[in-house]
Amino acid sequence: MNERILVVDDEESLRLSLKFKLKSAGFDVDTAVDGEEALEKLKAKPADVVLLDINMPRMSGIEALTIIRQTYPQTEAIMLTGFADFSTAIECLKIGAKDYLVKPVDTTELVTRLRSLVRSRSTELALQEVHQEYLGFLSEELMGPLKEIQTMLDQASKLAGDAEKERKKILKGAREIAAKLEEKLELVAEISRRATDVGTPGSEDISPTQLTEKLREIRKGSAH
Amino acid sequence: MSSTEKKPVIRYLYNFKFQDGTEKKFEVVLDESTLELVREDLNPKPEWTKLKYSQCENCPLPDSAEHCPVAVSLAGLVDAFSDAVSYEAAEVTVETSLRTYFKKTTLQKGLSGIIGIYMSTSNCPVMSKLRPMTRFHLPFANSLETFFRSISSYLTAQVLLMRQGQQPDWDLKGLQEIYKEVNIVNKGMADRLHQATQKDANINAVVILHSFGDGITYFIESGLTDLEPMFEVFLKKNGSSDSASSQKPS
Numbered sequence A: 001m002n003e004r005i006l007v008v009d010d011e012e013s014l015r016l017s018l019k020f021k022l023k024s025a026g027f028d029v030d031t032a033v034d035g036e037e038a039l040e041k042l043k044a045k046p047a048d049v050v051l052l053d054i055n056m057p058r059m060s061g062i063e064a065l066t067i068i069r070q071t072y073p074q075t076e077a078i079m080l081t082g083f084a085d086f087s088t089a090i091e092c093l094k095i096g097a098k099d100y101l102v103k104p105v106d107t108t109e110l111v112t113r114l115r116s117l118v119r120s121r122s123t124e125l126a127l128q129e130v131h132q133e134y135l136g137f138l139s140e141e142l143m144g145p146l147k148e149i150q151t152m153l154d155q156a157s158k159l160a161g162d163a164e165k166e167r168k169k170i171l172k173g174a175r176e177i178a179a180k181l182e183e184k185l186e187l188v189a190e191i192s193r194r195a196t197d198v199g200t201p202g203s204e205d206i207s208p209t210q211l212t213e214k215l216r217e218i219r220k221g222s223a224h
Numbered sequence B: 001m002s003s004t005e006k007k008p009v010i011r012y013l014y015n016f017k018f019q020d021g022t023e024k025k026f027e028v029v030l031d032e033s034t035l036e037l038v039r040e041d042l043n044p045k046p047e048w049t050k051l052k053y054s055q056c057e058n059c060p061l062p063d064s065a066e067h068c069p070v071a072v073s074l075a076g077l078v079d080a081f082s083d084a085v086s087y088e089a090a091e092v093t094v095e096t097s098l099r100t101y102f103k104k105t106t107l108q109k110g111l112s113g114i115i116g117i118y119m120s121t122s123n124c125p126v127m128s129k130l131r132p133m134t135r136f137h138l139p140f141a142n143s144l145e146t147f148f149r150s151i152s153s154y155l156t157a158q159v160l161l162m163r164q165g166q167q168p169d170w171d172l173k174g175l176q177e178i179y180k181e182v183n184i185v186n187k188g189m190a191d192r193l194h195q196a197t198q199k200d201a202n203i204n205a206v207v208i209l210h211s212f213g214d215g216i217t218y219f220i221e222s223g224l225t226d227l228e229p230m231f232e233v234f235l236k237k238n239g240s241s242d243s244a245s246s247q248k249p250s
Helices: A012-024 A035-044 A061-071 A086-095 A107-158 A164-196 A208-220 B069-080 B107-121 B127-134 B143-163 B173-196 B201-237 B241-246
Strands: A004-008 A028-032 A049-053 A076-081 A099-102 B009-018 B023-031 B089-095 B100-106
Touching (some): A012 B201, A028 A035, A035 A049, A049 A107, A061 A076, A076 A107, A107 A208, B009 B107, B023 B107, B069 B173, B107 B173, B127 B143, B127 B173, B143 B173, B143 B201
Parallel strands (some): A004 A028, A049 A076
Antiparallel strands (some): B009 B023
């Protein structure tokens, strides 16, 4: 699916020329005449990046940026302005804009920046996903079985001296859980090594998305 | 016509009326036959109008030219709106000898029209290619109307070229080249205006012109065919629209 860009500017010719250019560069483009319409459009359909004019009637670009960053944290923003002003640029970046461009914008440069922003954004999202999956692995796949082994060992230690058969059964169960755990940890250690080796000669590259998939497979017990 | 006789002129009287009741008037006078801007010599000329101040990358003027003709033409207007905000509401009236145009619009939109006339009639060798369009100036035009006027004007020039026995350009490649150069001037002028103004009205008016220049290439490449239904009566005459588009005049 193409990345979705929302162009927000009160001037029709600017919206149109940016729409033409960005569409021909392969983006899915929508437009809004001001900040209020931008928020309505985002509510109806989220965007990957918002190109936001600063000086607009009704709701300024900075007001819209503040709301967008709070409400749609996964939507990135690039600010556009006719009048370059250092303090406004700093303010926008502090609020969370990724870039600040002075009009007239070089549309070829804009496309390059958008592509780079979209790329780093998807890498960031993929890393967040790996992080979540890894936390899930730690809590469910590691802590869970460890607690189970601990409980079993407690049970075994509390058994009466003549319950050897029962003790052996519990210890066998604990060993089986430990073996499965070791197997999963070996798989995680292996993909962690591959992820760390990325870029080194002879190593096989593994993307964050592939890492997430591997972790999921390990959790499901289908990884080899 | 004797030298004492006044040359016929075209006048565009722009009147900006703001919500606080204030008004600003600007009259653009063009020589009717050459469409050259008729202006009184501005003295003293602001520093930012000097040719070398922020000279456009593609400026063909010789070093002997002390001032940028476009900047000099714009100086009065720019000064009047140097602290104005682009989206300020204005009632803009444009009077010509033939009719009067009126629109409640933004200052930047009103200004872009008058700045467009100044830029193309001020004897800048790059901008002069757009001069014929000023004869058919359409205040408050939207993108489609401007693209259409621009293409019509260029195609008229090609017909005239053909009649002179020269090779016309029906593919509009030359028009795209013109706008590439024009947009370098628009960018250069926006850079100058950053130095000459405190707020964004003037700059954004030039930005609007720049966006027309950016948009026309894409319009020619992909938007023009959207107009086919309007031209059905012509296209049918030659059969299907596909065959019509392949039968370019040669």
